[in-house]
Amino acid sequence: MPSSVMPTSSRTNGQESPTAVSAVGLRKSYGDKLVLDGIDLRIPAGSVFALLGPNGAGKTTAVKILSTLITADGGQARVGGHDLATDPQSVRAAIGVTGQFSAVDGLITGEENMLLMADLHHLSRAEGRRVTAELLERFDLVEAAKKPASTYSGGMKRRL
Numbered sequence: 001m002p003s004s005v006m007p008t009s010s011r012t013n014g015q016e017s018p019t020a021v022s023a024v025g026l027r028k029s030y031g032d033k034l035v036l037d038g039i040d041l042r043i044p045a046g047s048v049f050a051l052l053g054p055n056g057a058g059k060t061t062a063v064k065i066l067s068t069l070i071t072a073d074g075g076q077a078r079v080g081g082h083d084l085a086t087d088p089q090s091v092r093a094a095i096g097v098t099g100q101f102s103a104v105d106g107l108i109t110g111e112e113n114m115l116l117m118a119d120l121h122h123l124s125r126a127e128g129r130r131v132t133a134e135l136l137e138r139f140d141l142v143e144a145a146k147k148p149a150s151t152y153s154g155g156m157k158r159r160l
Contacts, residue, residue, distance in 0.1 A: 106150030
């Protein structure tokens with residue numbers, strides 16, 4: 001199905017609601033090992049969705065595809081209304097992904113962790129500092145910003 005005709009809304013309780021994530025026929029192989037074999041998803045905006053399955057079921061691969069870390073070998077997907085194949089930068093701008101365990105460097109401060117991420121996203125020094133300050137405020141981490149991230153609680157690390 002061409003991405004231009006993929007649904008951008010879902011029916012919930014008889015009403016149309018925007019679709020946050022839609023995928024049709026997602027496929028991925030590594031060499032001759034098929035790890036995703038035609039995954040279809042429709043996740044309405046504003047809903048809570050859990051992706052559950054046994055080890056090796058393809059959960060991490062699906063999330064990596066939907067977050068643009070890797071490309072699918074087949075199928076179509078949209079996240080936040082943006083096509084993964086043709087507009088990955090808009091997908092990245094629309095999402096946030098956190099793993100089961102945080103990827104925070106405990107040896108540096110929370111602020112330094114944020115500035116490192118700003119560098120990895122190729123923000124200028126001034127823009128990185130501005131965004132860091134804004135996010136520390138938004139996620140209630142200003143008081144802890146200058147403390148080593150190793151001193152943060154699990155919840156604080158996820159917010160970071």
